[in-house]
Amino acid sequence: MARLLIDKDLCTGCESCVPVCPFGALSMKEGIAVVDEKCTFCGACVDVCPVNAITMEKEEKAVTIDTSAFKDVWVFIEHEFGKVSGVSFELLGEGRKLANALGCKLCGMLFADPELAEGFAKEAIAYGAERVYLVESPLFKIYRTDPYAKAAVDLIRKYKPEIVLFGATTQGRDFAGTVATTLEVGLTADCTGLDIDPETKYLRQTRPAFGGNIMATILDYPNYRPQMATVRPKVFPMPERDDSRKGEIIREPLQMTEEQVRTKVLEFIRGTETVNLADAEIIVSGGRGVGGPEGFKPIRELAEVLGAAVGASRAAVDSGWISYEHQVGQTGRTVRPKIYIACGISGSIQHQAGMKTSEIIVAINKDPEAPIFKIATYGIVGDLFTVVPMLTEEFKKRLGR
Numbered sequence: 001m002a003r004l005l006i007d008k009d010l011c012t013g014c015e016s017c018v019p020v021c022p023f024g025a026l027s028m029k030e031g032i033a034v035v036d037e038k039c040t041f042c043g044a045c046v047d048v049c050p051v052n053a054i055t056m057e058k059e060e061k062a063v064t065i066d067t068s069a070f071k072d073v074w075v076f077i078e079h080e081f082g083k084v085s086g087v088s089f090e091l092l093g094e095g096r097k098l099a100n101a102l103g104c105k106l107c108g109m110l111f112a113d114p115e116l117a118e119g120f121a122k123e124a125i126a127y128g129a130e131r132v133y134l135v136e137s138p139l140f141k142i143y144r145t146d147p148y149a150k151a152a153v154d155l156i157r158k159y160k161p162e163i164v165l166f167g168a169t170t171q172g173r174d175f176a177g178t179v180a181t182t183l184e185v186g187l188t189a190d191c192t193g194l195d196i197d198p199e200t201k202y203l204r205q206t207r208p209a210f211g212g213n214i215m216a217t218i219l220d221y222p223n224y225r226p227q228m229a230t231v232r233p234k235v236f237p238m239p240e241r242d243d244s245r246k247g248e249i250i251r252e253p254l255q256m257t258e259e260q261v262r263t264k265v266l267e268f269i270r271g272t273e274t275v276n277l278a279d280a281e282i283i284v285s286g287g288r289g290v291g292g293p294e295g296f297k298p299i300r301e302l303a304e305v306l307g308a309a310v311g312a313s314r315a316a317v318d319s320g321w322i323s324y325e326h327q328v329g330q331t332g333r334t335v336r337p338k339i340y341i342a343c344g345i346s347g348s349i350q351h352q353a354g355m356k357t358s359e360i361i362v363a364i365n366k367d368p369e370a371p372i373f374k375i376a377t378y379g380i381v382g383d384l385f386t387v388v389p390m391l392t393e394e395f396k397k398r399l400g401r
């Protein structure tokens with residue numbers, strides 16, 4: 001715990017601390033600054049006090065927990081618009097390997113409206129969960145941070161999982177961060193690899209660092225449990241679904257009422273352009289080599305003939321030639337299509353981070369030394385404005401489109 005101390009003898013009543021507090025926790029009383037319970041100990045006031053009258057006292061917590069009490073691998077079963085997100089099943093596939101390495105159970109953590117809950121739980125079991133911890137409530141109809149975090153924190157405190165995995169989706173990123181800060185545990189975001197350290201049995205969480213130039217493997221501090229990580233969709237393969245699998249469902253009540261939820265969802269407004277890169281089986285992507293917004297015309301034409309989605313490198317997005325929803329790579333989408341056709345893309349490490357696990361990579365580039373050829377299944381050295389229309393014509397003929 002921290003404490004904010006205001007030295008009454010030093011305080012000159014200059015009021016410089018009052019406006020800098022982002023939480024309105026400081027006010028003046030009889031010419032001296034006073035702090036109230038809204039203080040979050042962010043330290044903003046400490047930095048501005050010209051006479052050093054404000055100090056922060058931090059008590060280092062000597063944390064020692066019984067780590068042996070924490071067991072099992074949990075996966076957050078995310079759903080939206082009445083459908084479980086594919087990333088949850090991918091995480092169950094990866095979670096199975098971790099649970100096997102630890103000799104423990106693989107479990108799902110599911111919060112859902114009673115109308116949909118049972119079906120979602122059965123799906124999680126079909127993808128490998130041996131047990132599903134289920135909290136049912138109409139409050140879960142649409143994702144909101146408060147009820148989800150309350151349910152997760154209560155479950156985790158009660159059942160003590162060793163590892164909890166979340167999809168690095170919009171929902172998962174918001175939710176996992178809230179759960180981690182409430183439980184005061186670590187969270188490794190956007191992992192691209194997970195495994196168990198054979199000696200310590202800790203979770204090894206691998207993710208790109210320093211702009212994708214190195215891969216860092218992160219271990220949680222031994223006295224903090226559970227170990228928590230987020231993983232983007234399509235990083236891990238989809239496991240086999242087996243509807244004959246049997247599993248246990250453990251139900252817990254939600255200790256929260258609608259009045260206690262701080263957000264109300266008034267309306268959903270979908271983006272104007274819907275680009276479903278994550279689910280596309282074929283992606284045709286353009287990079288700086290397309291030369292401008294009109295350079296995406298042959299890319300779109302090829303994509304249309306193939307029934308593919310259109311992707312892009314960050315260079316093309318940053319140039320304003322195509323919108324961000326199309327960006328593939330470390331700061332864009334991670335994709336795993338059957339075929340990825342990279343046109344005029346050099347193949348930087350950051351672009352590769354989002355597409356290198358594609359089943360077949362076709363690279364079209366006029367520079368034979370371009371790094372993309374090192375990971376390409378098929379490489380075509382040539383001008384994309386000649387090669388791409390030729391491919392479109394040929395596919396039109398062969399596919400009868």
Ligand SMILES: Cc1cc2nc3c(=O)[nH]c(=O)nc-3n(C[C@H](O)[C@H](O)[C@H](O)COP(=O)(O)OP(=O)(O)OC[C@H]3O[C@@H](n4cnc5c(N)ncnc54)[C@H](O)[C@@H]3O)c2cc1C
Binds near residue numbers: 288312350354
């Ligand atoms: C922190 C960080 C995050 C990043 N995140 C991403 C990300 O998510 N996604 C991403 O893509 N990048 C990302 N980048 C940027 C990345 O480093 C590269 O700058 C970017 O990928 C380059 O895009 P490009 O391959 O389209 O362009 P270039 O590297 O300029 O390559 C263009 C290629 O087109 C070829 N070419 C030119 N004209 C033609 C033609 N007519 N026909 C055929 N080939 C042609 C050239 O030979 C060249 O190989 C990130 C960078 C940083 C630092």
